[in-house]
Amino acid sequence: MQPEYLPFPALLCSVLSISRQHYEVTLDPGRALLSWRKLRPRSVKGRTRAGSVTVPLTEIVSVEEAEIDGKYCNSMKWQHMCKPHAFTVRYIKRMKKHRWRCGEVTFWCSEEQMCCHWLQALNDALNQQTHRPKHLLVYINPYGGCKKGKQIYEKKVAPLFSAAGIAADVVVTEYANHARDNLYDVNLEKYDGIVCVGGDGMFSEVLHGLIGRVQKDSHIDHNNPSACLSRCSIRIGIVPAGSTDCVCYATVGINDPVTSALHIILGDCQPLDVCSIHHKKNFLKYSVSLLGYGFYGDVLKGSENNRWLGPARYDFSGFKTFLTHHWYEGTVSFQPAKWVIGSPRDNKPCTSGCHVCRQSSKQLQELQKEQNCRFEHSEEEWTTIKGKFMAINAVSLSCACPRSPKGLSPAAHLADGSADLILVRKCSRLNFLRHLIRHTSKKDQFEFPFVEVYRVKNFQFTPKHFEEYDTESTDIGNVSKKNFAQICTDHPSCVCSHVNSSWNCDGETLDQTAIEMSDKKVKRRLLLMT
Ligand SMILES: Nc1ncnc2c1ncn2[C@@H]1O[C@H](COP(=O)(O)OP(=O)(O)OP(=O)(O)O)[C@@H](O)[C@H]1O
Secondary structure: OOOOOOOOOOOEEEEEEEOOEEEEEEEEOOOOEEEEEEOOOOEEOOEEOOOEEEEEHHHEEEEEEOOOOOEEEEOOEEEEOOOOOEEEEEEEEEOOOOOEEEEEEEEEOOOHHHHHHHHHHHHHHHHOOOOOOOEEEEEEOOOOOOOOHHHHHHHHHHHHHHHOOOEEEEEEOOOOOHHHHHHHHOOHHHOOEEEEEEOHHHHHHHHHHHHHHHHHHOOOOOOOOOOOOOOOOOEEEEEEOOOOOHHHHHHHOOOOHHHHHHHHHHOOOEEEEEEEEEEOOEEEEEEOOEEEEEHHHHHHHHHHOOHHHOOHHHHHHHHHHHHHOOOEEEEEEEEEOOOOOOOOOOOOOOOOOOHHHHHHHHHHHHHHHHHHHOOOOOOOOOEEEEEEEEEEEEEOOOOOEOOEOOOOOOOOOOOOOOEEEEEEEOOOHHHHHHHHHHOOOOOOOOOOOOEEEEEEEEEEEEEHHHHHOOOOOOOHHHHHHHOHHHHHHHOOOOOHHHOOOOOEEOOEEOOOOOEEEEEEEEEEEEEEEO
Protein backbone atom coordinates (compact mmCIF):
# COMPACT_ATOMS: atom_id res chain seq x y z
CA MET A 1 0.00 0.00 0.00
CA GLN A 2 1.38 3.41 -0.97
CA PRO A 3 1.88 5.83 1.94
CA GLU A 4 -0.43 8.76 1.84
CA TYR A 5 1.31 12.14 1.73
CA LEU A 6 -0.77 15.06 2.84
CA PRO A 7 0.12 18.16 0.83
CA PHE A 8 1.31 21.14 2.88
CA PRO A 9 -1.14 24.05 2.98
CA ALA A 10 -0.22 26.74 0.47
CA LEU A 11 2.29 29.45 1.27
CA LEU A 12 0.59 32.62 2.42
CA CYS A 13 2.14 35.98 1.63
CA SER A 14 0.58 39.43 2.17
CA VAL A 15 1.54 43.00 2.76
CA LEU A 16 0.51 43.85 6.33
CA SER A 17 1.35 46.73 8.65
CA ILE A 18 3.23 46.74 11.91
CA SER A 19 3.23 50.08 13.71
CA ARG A 20 2.14 51.79 10.47
CA GLN A 21 5.07 50.41 8.48
CA HIS A 22 4.47 48.05 5.58
CA TYR A 23 5.86 44.55 5.87
CA GLU A 24 5.84 41.55 3.60
CA VAL A 25 4.57 38.75 5.85
CA THR A 26 5.02 35.12 4.81
CA LEU A 27 3.66 31.94 6.35
CA ASP A 28 5.51 28.97 4.91
CA PRO A 29 3.87 25.77 6.24
CA GLY A 30 6.36 23.58 4.31
CA ARG A 31 9.34 25.05 6.16
CA ALA A 32 7.23 25.72 9.27
CA LEU A 33 8.24 29.39 9.39
CA LEU A 34 6.53 32.72 9.85
CA SER A 35 8.60 35.69 8.67
CA TRP A 36 8.14 39.38 8.14
CA ARG A 37 10.34 41.82 6.26
CA LYS A 38 10.11 45.58 6.02
CA LEU A 39 9.27 46.61 2.47
CA ARG A 40 11.33 49.79 2.38
CA PRO A 41 14.28 49.40 4.72
CA ARG A 42 15.19 52.69 6.31
CA SER A 43 18.74 53.94 6.51
CA VAL A 44 19.79 54.89 10.02
CA LYS A 45 23.04 56.87 10.09
CA GLY A 46 24.39 55.12 7.00
CA ARG A 47 23.29 51.68 8.24
CA THR A 48 20.51 49.79 6.52
CA ARG A 49 18.20 48.05 8.95
CA ALA A 50 17.56 44.46 7.97
CA GLY A 51 14.02 44.66 9.42
CA SER A 52 13.48 40.95 8.89
CA VAL A 53 12.32 38.47 11.51
CA THR A 54 11.80 34.73 11.13
CA VAL A 55 10.01 32.63 13.75
CA PRO A 56 9.65 28.83 13.58
CA LEU A 57 5.98 27.86 13.91
CA THR A 58 6.99 25.58 16.79
CA GLU A 59 8.01 28.72 18.72
CA ILE A 60 4.76 30.63 18.33
CA VAL A 61 3.12 30.86 21.73
CA SER A 62 -0.29 32.16 20.67
CA VAL A 63 -2.21 33.89 17.91
CA GLU A 64 -5.27 35.97 18.60
CA GLU A 65 -7.44 38.61 17.08
CA ALA A 66 -6.33 42.03 18.32
CA GLU A 67 -9.00 43.68 20.40
CA ILE A 68 -8.23 47.28 21.05
CA ASP A 69 -10.82 48.59 23.41
CA GLY A 70 -10.09 52.28 23.18
CA LYS A 71 -9.80 55.10 20.76
CA TYR A 72 -8.02 54.67 17.50
CA CYS A 73 -6.90 57.70 15.53
CA ASN A 74 -8.04 57.52 11.92
CA SER A 75 -7.89 60.44 9.41
CA MET A 76 -7.41 62.97 12.20
CA LYS A 77 -10.70 61.90 13.85
CA TRP A 78 -10.94 59.83 17.04
CA GLN A 79 -13.33 56.97 16.72
CA HIS A 80 -14.13 53.93 18.86
CA MET A 81 -12.59 50.82 17.37
CA CYS A 82 -13.20 47.54 19.23
CA LYS A 83 -12.41 45.16 16.43
CA PRO A 84 -9.66 46.33 14.13
CA HIS A 85 -8.61 44.01 11.31
CA ALA A 86 -5.53 42.94 13.17
CA PHE A 87 -4.08 39.92 14.89
CA THR A 88 -1.37 39.52 17.52
CA VAL A 89 1.29 36.83 17.43
CA ARG A 90 3.23 35.99 20.60
CA TYR A 91 6.46 34.13 20.04
CA ILE A 92 9.67 33.02 21.77
CA LYS A 93 12.50 35.51 21.85
CA ARG A 94 15.80 33.86 22.70
CA MET A 95 17.99 36.01 24.92
CA LYS A 96 21.43 35.37 26.37
CA LYS A 97 22.24 32.44 28.66
CA HIS A 98 19.20 30.26 27.77
CA ARG A 99 16.77 32.97 28.87
CA TRP A 100 13.50 33.13 26.91
CA ARG A 101 11.07 35.98 26.72
CA CYS A 102 7.68 36.30 25.03
CA GLY A 103 7.80 38.70 22.08
CA GLU A 104 4.59 40.20 20.71
CA VAL A 105 3.79 41.67 17.32
CA THR A 106 0.46 42.96 15.97
CA PHE A 107 -0.18 42.74 12.23
CA TRP A 108 -2.77 45.10 10.72
CA CYS A 109 -4.67 43.97 7.63
CA SER A 110 -6.33 46.22 5.04
CA GLU A 111 -9.56 44.21 5.15
CA GLU A 112 -11.45 41.85 7.42
CA GLN A 113 -11.34 38.87 5.06
CA MET A 114 -7.56 38.96 4.91
CA CYS A 115 -7.36 39.11 8.70
CA CYS A 116 -9.65 36.05 9.03
CA HIS A 117 -7.60 34.19 6.46
CA TRP A 118 -4.37 34.81 8.39
CA LEU A 119 -5.92 33.91 11.72
CA GLN A 120 -7.29 30.69 10.28
CA ALA A 121 -3.95 29.70 8.71
CA LEU A 122 -1.92 30.46 11.86
CA ASN A 123 -4.37 28.68 14.16
CA ASP A 124 -4.33 25.64 11.85
CA ALA A 125 -0.53 25.62 12.11
CA LEU A 126 -0.71 25.84 15.91
CA ASN A 127 -3.31 23.09 16.13
CA GLN A 128 -0.83 20.76 14.48
CA GLN A 129 1.44 21.07 17.55
CA THR A 130 -0.44 18.27 19.26
CA HIS A 131 2.26 17.72 21.90
CA ARG A 132 1.44 21.05 23.56
CA PRO A 133 -0.44 20.84 26.87
CA LYS A 134 -4.03 22.02 27.12
CA HIS A 135 -4.82 21.23 30.73
CA LEU A 136 -2.25 21.37 33.54
CA LEU A 137 -2.26 20.50 37.22
CA VAL A 138 -0.19 23.06 39.14
CA TYR A 139 1.19 22.59 42.67
CA ILE A 140 2.54 25.70 44.39
CA ASN A 141 4.68 25.53 47.53
CA PRO A 142 4.00 28.91 49.18
CA TYR A 143 6.91 28.41 51.62
CA GLY A 144 9.74 27.39 49.26
CA GLY A 145 12.80 29.64 48.74
CA CYS A 146 11.91 33.27 49.48
CA LYS A 147 8.21 32.33 49.95
CA LYS A 148 7.29 33.89 46.61
CA GLY A 149 5.92 30.81 44.84
CA LYS A 150 2.34 32.08 44.68
CA GLN A 151 3.36 35.54 43.55
CA ILE A 152 5.72 34.16 40.87
CA TYR A 153 2.97 31.93 39.51
CA GLU A 154 0.27 34.60 39.50
CA LYS A 155 2.38 37.40 38.04
CA LYS A 156 4.73 35.63 35.63
CA VAL A 157 3.31 32.24 34.70
CA ALA A 158 -0.51 32.33 34.83
CA PRO A 159 -0.82 35.19 32.26
CA LEU A 160 1.34 33.24 29.78
CA PHE A 161 -0.66 30.03 30.30
CA SER A 162 -3.89 31.90 29.77
CA ALA A 163 -2.58 33.64 26.62
CA ALA A 164 -1.60 30.23 25.26
CA GLY A 165 -5.11 28.88 25.96
CA ILE A 166 -3.93 26.48 28.68
CA ALA A 167 -6.36 25.69 31.49
CA ALA A 168 -4.72 25.17 34.88
CA ASP A 169 -6.05 23.61 38.08
CA VAL A 170 -4.00 25.13 40.89
CA VAL A 171 -3.33 23.53 44.29
CA VAL A 172 -1.49 25.71 46.81
CA THR A 173 0.00 23.19 49.23
CA GLU A 174 -1.00 23.43 52.88
CA TYR A 175 1.56 21.05 54.38
CA ALA A 176 4.66 19.10 53.39
CA ASN A 177 3.71 16.12 51.19
CA HIS A 178 0.31 17.60 50.33
CA ALA A 179 1.17 17.43 46.59
CA ARG A 180 2.44 13.85 46.90
CA ASP A 181 -0.72 12.68 48.69
CA ASN A 182 -2.94 14.55 46.26
CA LEU A 183 -1.26 12.86 43.29
CA TYR A 184 -2.38 9.45 44.60
CA ASP A 185 -6.05 10.51 44.38
CA VAL A 186 -6.32 12.91 41.50
CA ASN A 187 -7.75 11.90 38.10
CA LEU A 188 -4.54 12.13 36.06
CA GLU A 189 -6.29 11.40 32.77
CA LYS A 190 -7.67 14.94 32.80
CA TYR A 191 -4.18 16.45 32.56
CA ASP A 192 -1.44 16.72 29.96
CA GLY A 193 1.19 17.72 32.51
CA ILE A 194 1.99 18.56 36.10
CA VAL A 195 3.72 21.79 37.05
CA CYS A 196 5.48 22.25 40.34
CA VAL A 197 6.20 25.76 41.56
CA GLY A 198 8.95 25.48 44.16
CA GLY A 199 12.45 24.16 44.66
CA ASP A 200 14.17 20.80 44.43
CA GLY A 201 12.41 19.51 47.55
CA MET A 202 9.01 20.31 46.06
CA PHE A 203 9.99 18.70 42.76
CA SER A 204 11.10 15.59 44.63
CA GLU A 205 7.73 15.49 46.39
CA VAL A 206 5.81 15.71 43.09
CA LEU A 207 8.11 13.13 41.50
CA HIS A 208 7.47 10.67 44.35
CA GLY A 209 3.74 11.25 44.08
CA LEU A 210 3.70 10.70 40.34
CA ILE A 211 6.05 7.69 40.17
CA GLY A 212 4.33 6.16 43.21
CA ARG A 213 0.89 6.64 41.65
CA VAL A 214 1.93 5.14 38.31
CA GLN A 215 3.45 2.07 40.06
CA LYS A 216 0.33 1.69 42.21
CA ASP A 217 -1.90 1.79 39.13
CA SER A 218 0.35 -0.80 37.46
CA HIS A 219 0.42 -3.03 40.61
CA ILE A 220 4.22 -2.76 40.87
CA ASP A 221 5.84 -3.06 44.29
CA HIS A 222 8.55 -0.41 44.52
CA ASN A 223 10.02 -2.14 47.60
CA ASN A 224 11.26 -4.85 45.28
CA PRO A 225 14.66 -3.52 44.12
CA SER A 226 14.58 -5.61 40.94
CA ALA A 227 11.03 -4.64 39.94
CA CYS A 228 10.80 -3.05 36.52
CA LEU A 229 9.10 0.29 37.14
CA SER A 230 6.43 1.63 34.76
CA ARG A 231 7.32 4.81 32.92
CA CYS A 232 5.38 7.99 33.65
CA SER A 233 3.82 9.24 30.44
CA ILE A 234 2.69 12.53 31.93
CA ARG A 235 5.32 15.30 31.96
CA ILE A 236 6.45 17.34 34.95
CA GLY A 237 7.46 20.96 34.52
CA ILE A 238 9.26 23.04 37.15
CA VAL A 239 8.73 26.73 37.73
CA PRO A 240 11.71 27.66 39.92
CA ALA A 241 10.72 29.21 43.25
CA GLY A 242 13.04 27.44 45.68
CA SER A 243 16.47 28.00 47.17
CA THR A 244 18.74 26.07 44.79
CA ASP A 245 16.46 24.87 41.94
CA CYS A 246 19.21 22.65 40.61
CA VAL A 247 16.91 20.27 38.66
CA CYS A 248 15.40 23.23 36.82
CA TYR A 249 18.82 24.75 36.12
CA ALA A 250 20.23 21.46 34.83
CA THR A 251 17.27 20.72 32.55
CA VAL A 252 16.36 24.21 31.27
CA GLY A 253 19.77 25.88 31.59
CA ILE A 254 18.57 28.77 33.75
CA ASN A 255 16.42 29.42 36.82
CA ASP A 256 13.87 31.76 35.36
CA PRO A 257 10.11 31.30 35.82
CA VAL A 258 9.19 32.90 32.47
CA THR A 259 11.64 30.69 30.54
CA SER A 260 10.26 27.61 32.31
CA ALA A 261 6.65 28.64 31.59
CA LEU A 262 7.46 29.09 27.88
CA HIS A 263 9.11 25.65 27.69
CA ILE A 264 6.01 24.17 29.31
CA ILE A 265 3.71 25.97 26.83
CA LEU A 266 5.67 24.68 23.82
CA GLY A 267 5.42 21.14 25.22
CA ASP A 268 9.18 20.62 25.25
CA CYS A 269 10.11 17.19 26.45
CA GLN A 270 13.27 15.89 28.12
CA PRO A 271 13.48 12.32 29.42
CA LEU A 272 15.16 11.94 32.79
CA ASP A 273 16.80 8.97 34.54
CA VAL A 274 15.62 8.23 38.05
CA CYS A 275 17.65 6.27 40.65
CA SER A 276 15.83 4.29 43.29
CA ILE A 277 17.43 3.99 46.69
CA HIS A 278 16.90 0.96 48.93
CA HIS A 279 18.04 -0.20 52.33
CA LYS A 280 17.89 -3.96 52.83
CA LYS A 281 15.16 -4.42 50.23
CA ASN A 282 13.14 -1.54 51.63
CA PHE A 283 12.48 1.32 49.30
CA LEU A 284 13.72 4.64 50.68
CA LYS A 285 13.50 7.26 47.95
CA TYR A 286 13.94 8.15 44.31
CA SER A 287 16.69 10.52 43.27
CA VAL A 288 17.14 12.54 40.08
CA SER A 289 19.91 14.91 41.08
CA LEU A 290 22.23 14.51 44.08
CA LEU A 291 22.67 11.63 46.45
CA GLY A 292 25.39 12.97 48.73
CA TYR A 293 26.99 11.60 51.92
CA GLY A 294 29.54 13.44 54.02
CA PHE A 295 29.92 17.10 53.14
CA TYR A 296 26.62 17.60 51.27
CA GLY A 297 24.69 15.44 53.74
CA ASP A 298 26.03 17.53 56.63
CA VAL A 299 25.33 20.82 54.83
CA LEU A 300 21.71 19.79 54.35
CA LYS A 301 21.28 18.62 57.93
CA GLY A 302 22.78 21.87 59.24
CA SER A 303 20.65 23.99 56.92
CA GLU A 304 17.38 22.45 58.15
CA ASN A 305 17.87 24.11 61.56
CA ASN A 306 18.24 27.49 59.89
CA ARG A 307 15.30 27.47 57.47
CA TRP A 308 14.41 30.98 58.63
CA LEU A 309 17.51 32.22 56.77
CA GLY A 310 15.90 31.29 53.43
CA PRO A 311 18.30 30.40 50.59
CA ALA A 312 21.24 31.85 52.61
CA ARG A 313 20.92 28.86 54.99
CA TYR A 314 22.95 26.73 52.56
CA ASP A 315 25.87 29.21 52.54
CA PHE A 316 25.81 29.46 56.32
CA SER A 317 25.62 25.71 56.84
CA GLY A 318 28.22 25.10 54.09
CA PHE A 319 30.68 27.39 55.84
CA LYS A 320 30.07 25.73 59.23
CA THR A 321 30.38 22.25 57.75
CA PHE A 322 33.60 23.20 56.00
CA LEU A 323 35.09 24.39 59.30
CA THR A 324 34.16 21.17 61.13
CA HIS A 325 36.00 19.18 58.42
CA HIS A 326 34.52 15.76 59.18
CA TRP A 327 35.41 12.64 57.30
CA TYR A 328 33.61 9.30 57.35
CA GLU A 329 34.77 5.74 57.00
CA GLY A 330 33.04 3.06 54.99
CA THR A 331 32.94 0.85 51.91
CA VAL A 332 31.69 1.85 48.49
CA SER A 333 31.00 -0.82 45.86
CA PHE A 334 29.83 -0.17 42.32
CA GLN A 335 29.45 -1.62 38.85
CA PRO A 336 30.53 0.56 35.91
CA ALA A 337 28.04 1.62 33.25
CA LYS A 338 29.71 -0.07 30.30
CA TRP A 339 27.21 0.98 27.63
CA VAL A 340 27.77 4.72 27.93
CA ILE A 341 29.74 6.43 25.21
CA GLY A 342 30.84 9.37 27.32
CA SER A 343 32.95 9.68 30.45
CA PRO A 344 32.67 12.05 33.43
CA ARG A 345 35.78 13.96 32.35
CA ASP A 346 35.15 14.26 28.60
CA ASN A 347 33.98 17.87 28.87
CA LYS A 348 30.79 17.17 26.90
CA PRO A 349 27.88 18.68 28.81
CA CYS A 350 24.37 17.30 28.26
CA THR A 351 22.22 19.55 26.10
CA SER A 352 18.73 19.20 24.70
CA GLY A 353 18.54 16.36 22.13
CA CYS A 354 21.92 15.14 23.50
CA HIS A 355 23.79 12.80 21.16
CA VAL A 356 25.54 11.02 24.07
CA CYS A 357 22.20 10.24 25.78
CA ARG A 358 20.69 8.96 22.52
CA GLN A 359 23.65 6.77 21.61
CA SER A 360 24.11 5.44 25.15
CA SER A 361 20.41 4.55 25.42
CA LYS A 362 20.57 2.73 22.11
CA GLN A 363 23.60 0.76 23.22
CA LEU A 364 21.96 -0.09 26.54
CA GLN A 365 18.84 -1.34 24.75
CA GLU A 366 20.95 -3.54 22.46
CA LEU A 367 22.91 -4.87 25.42
CA GLN A 368 19.70 -5.73 27.28
CA LYS A 369 18.26 -7.45 24.19
CA GLU A 370 21.45 -9.49 23.81
CA GLN A 371 21.40 -10.50 27.45
CA ASN A 372 17.73 -11.48 27.28
CA CYS A 373 18.40 -13.62 24.18
CA ARG A 374 21.20 -15.44 25.94
CA PHE A 375 19.21 -15.62 29.21
CA GLU A 376 22.20 -14.05 30.93
CA HIS A 377 22.21 -11.80 33.87
CA SER A 378 24.66 -8.93 33.74
CA GLU A 379 26.96 -9.92 36.53
CA GLU A 380 29.92 -7.71 35.92
CA GLU A 381 32.50 -7.47 38.65
CA TRP A 382 31.87 -5.10 41.48
CA THR A 383 34.62 -2.63 42.31
CA THR A 384 35.01 -2.14 46.05
CA ILE A 385 36.72 0.83 47.68
CA LYS A 386 37.23 1.01 51.45
CA GLY A 387 38.38 4.29 52.87
CA LYS A 388 37.88 7.56 54.66
CA PHE A 389 35.82 10.02 52.70
CA MET A 390 35.08 13.72 52.95
CA ALA A 391 32.21 13.27 50.48
CA ILE A 392 30.55 10.54 48.47
CA ASN A 393 28.28 11.94 45.76
CA ALA A 394 26.23 10.11 43.16
CA VAL A 395 24.73 12.50 40.62
CA SER A 396 22.28 11.72 37.81
CA LEU A 397 22.59 15.18 36.29
CA SER A 398 25.21 17.91 36.43
CA CYS A 399 23.66 19.50 39.57
CA ALA A 400 24.51 22.91 38.13
CA CYS A 401 22.96 25.88 39.88
CA PRO A 402 23.73 29.62 39.95
CA ARG A 403 26.21 29.05 42.82
CA SER A 404 28.05 26.40 40.81
CA PRO A 405 27.27 26.90 37.10
CA LYS A 406 29.23 23.78 36.08
CA GLY A 407 27.76 21.61 38.81
CA LEU A 408 29.19 18.68 40.73
CA SER A 409 29.74 16.67 37.56
CA PRO A 410 29.66 18.97 34.52
CA ALA A 411 29.46 16.13 31.98
CA ALA A 412 26.78 14.05 33.74
CA HIS A 413 23.91 13.10 31.41
CA LEU A 414 20.19 13.47 31.98
CA ALA A 415 19.07 10.29 30.24
CA ASP A 416 21.93 7.89 29.48
CA GLY A 417 21.00 5.38 32.19
CA SER A 418 24.04 6.07 34.37
CA ALA A 419 25.10 8.14 37.39
CA ASP A 420 28.46 9.75 38.14
CA LEU A 421 29.94 8.57 41.42
CA ILE A 422 32.38 11.10 42.93
CA LEU A 423 34.56 10.04 45.85
CA VAL A 424 36.46 12.71 47.73
CA ARG A 425 38.86 10.99 50.10
CA LYS A 426 40.09 12.35 53.40
CA CYS A 427 42.32 15.32 52.67
CA SER A 428 43.53 18.51 54.32
CA ARG A 429 41.14 21.38 54.80
CA LEU A 430 43.10 23.44 52.28
CA ASN A 431 42.91 20.73 49.63
CA PHE A 432 39.19 20.29 50.19
CA LEU A 433 38.75 24.04 49.77
CA ARG A 434 40.73 23.91 46.51
CA HIS A 435 38.40 21.15 45.28
CA LEU A 436 35.28 23.12 46.29
CA ILE A 437 36.53 26.31 44.61
CA ARG A 438 37.05 24.44 41.34
CA HIS A 439 33.23 24.04 41.12
CA THR A 440 32.99 27.75 40.42
CA SER A 441 35.89 28.02 37.97
CA LYS A 442 36.58 26.49 34.57
CA LYS A 443 39.24 24.14 35.93
CA ASP A 444 38.65 20.40 36.33
CA GLN A 445 37.41 19.68 39.87
CA PHE A 446 38.39 16.01 39.54
CA GLU A 447 42.05 16.78 38.89
CA PHE A 448 43.22 16.02 42.44
CA PRO A 449 44.83 12.83 43.75
CA PHE A 450 42.17 12.59 46.48
CA VAL A 451 39.19 12.83 44.05
CA GLU A 452 37.93 9.91 41.94
CA VAL A 453 35.00 9.83 39.57
CA TYR A 454 33.29 6.84 37.95
CA ARG A 455 30.30 6.50 35.62
CA VAL A 456 28.27 3.75 37.27
CA LYS A 457 25.05 1.83 36.85
CA ASN A 458 24.65 1.21 40.58
CA PHE A 459 26.45 1.49 43.88
CA GLN A 460 26.25 0.48 47.51
CA PHE A 461 27.62 2.13 50.61
CA THR A 462 28.12 0.68 54.07
CA PRO A 463 29.50 2.85 56.87
CA LYS A 464 32.37 1.24 58.81
CA HIS A 465 30.47 0.91 62.06
CA PHE A 466 27.66 -0.94 60.31
CA GLU A 467 30.13 -3.43 58.92
CA GLU A 468 31.78 -4.07 62.26
CA TYR A 469 28.78 -4.26 64.52
CA ASP A 470 25.09 -4.61 64.12
CA THR A 471 24.49 -5.08 60.42
CA GLU A 472 20.89 -6.15 61.07
CA SER A 473 19.99 -2.98 62.91
CA THR A 474 18.43 -0.19 60.96
CA ASP A 475 18.55 2.28 63.80
CA ILE A 476 21.51 4.63 63.55
CA GLY A 477 20.98 5.78 67.13
CA ASN A 478 21.52 2.23 68.50
CA VAL A 479 24.66 1.77 66.49
CA SER A 480 26.00 5.13 67.64
CA LYS A 481 25.44 4.27 71.32
CA LYS A 482 27.05 0.83 71.00
CA ASN A 483 30.10 2.23 69.32
CA PHE A 484 30.53 5.27 71.48
CA ALA A 485 33.92 4.30 72.91
CA GLN A 486 35.26 2.88 69.67
CA ILE A 487 34.38 6.00 67.74
CA CYS A 488 36.12 8.40 70.07
CA THR A 489 39.38 6.44 69.90
CA ASP A 490 39.19 6.08 66.13
CA HIS A 491 38.13 9.58 65.41
CA PRO A 492 39.53 11.95 68.02
CA SER A 493 38.55 15.15 66.28
CA CYS A 494 34.89 14.32 66.07
CA VAL A 495 31.97 14.42 68.42
CA CYS A 496 29.80 11.34 68.80
CA SER A 497 26.95 12.50 66.61
CA HIS A 498 29.38 12.48 63.66
CA VAL A 499 30.05 8.76 63.54
CA ASN A 500 27.95 8.71 60.46
CA SER A 501 26.94 11.46 58.15
CA SER A 502 23.49 11.35 56.58
CA TRP A 503 22.49 11.07 52.96
CA ASN A 504 21.24 14.13 51.15
CA CYS A 505 18.80 12.75 48.60
CA ASP A 506 17.73 15.61 46.30
CA GLY A 507 17.60 18.00 49.23
CA GLU A 508 15.89 15.60 51.65
CA THR A 509 17.66 13.70 54.46
CA LEU A 510 17.49 9.89 54.40
CA ASP A 511 17.04 8.03 57.69
CA GLN A 512 19.45 5.27 56.67
CA THR A 513 23.19 5.46 56.08
CA ALA A 514 23.78 1.99 54.58
CA ILE A 515 22.11 2.22 51.21
CA GLU A 516 22.12 0.81 47.73
CA MET A 517 21.13 2.34 44.46
CA SER A 518 18.95 -0.62 43.75
CA ASP A 519 19.23 -3.75 41.65
CA LYS A 520 17.52 -2.29 38.62
CA LYS A 521 19.95 0.59 39.26
CA VAL A 522 19.34 3.74 37.35
CA LYS A 523 15.83 3.64 35.96
CA ARG A 524 16.35 4.82 32.46
CA ARG A 525 14.21 7.70 31.16
CA LEU A 526 11.52 7.02 33.76
CA LEU A 527 10.38 10.59 33.86
CA LEU A 528 9.55 13.19 31.24
CA MET A 529 10.40 16.78 31.99
CA THR A 530 9.04 19.77 30.16
N1 LIG B 1 2.64 24.11 52.45
C1 LIG B 1 3.80 23.59 52.88
N2 LIG B 1 4.20 23.73 54.15
C2 LIG B 1 5.38 23.24 54.58
N3 LIG B 1 6.24 22.55 53.78
C3 LIG B 1 5.87 22.37 52.50
C4 LIG B 1 4.64 22.88 51.97
N4 LIG B 1 4.57 22.55 50.67
C5 LIG B 1 5.68 21.84 50.39
N5 LIG B 1 6.46 21.74 51.47
C6 LIG B 1 7.79 21.09 51.59
O1 LIG B 1 8.80 22.09 51.62
C7 LIG B 1 10.04 21.51 51.27
C8 LIG B 1 10.96 22.50 50.60
O2 LIG B 1 10.33 23.07 49.50
P1 LIG B 1 11.07 23.67 48.24
O3 LIG B 1 11.95 22.67 47.62
O4 LIG B 1 10.00 24.24 47.37
O5 LIG B 1 11.93 24.90 48.81
P2 LIG B 1 13.43 25.03 49.26
O6 LIG B 1 13.78 23.91 50.18
O7 LIG B 1 13.59 26.41 49.75
O8 LIG B 1 14.25 24.91 47.91
P3 LIG B 1 15.35 23.85 47.45
O9 LIG B 1 14.76 22.49 47.69
O10 LIG B 1 15.58 24.16 46.01
O11 LIG B 1 16.55 24.11 48.31
C9 LIG B 1 9.68 20.33 50.38
O12 LIG B 1 10.25 19.18 50.93
C10 LIG B 1 8.16 20.24 50.42
O13 LIG B 1 7.74 18.90 50.66
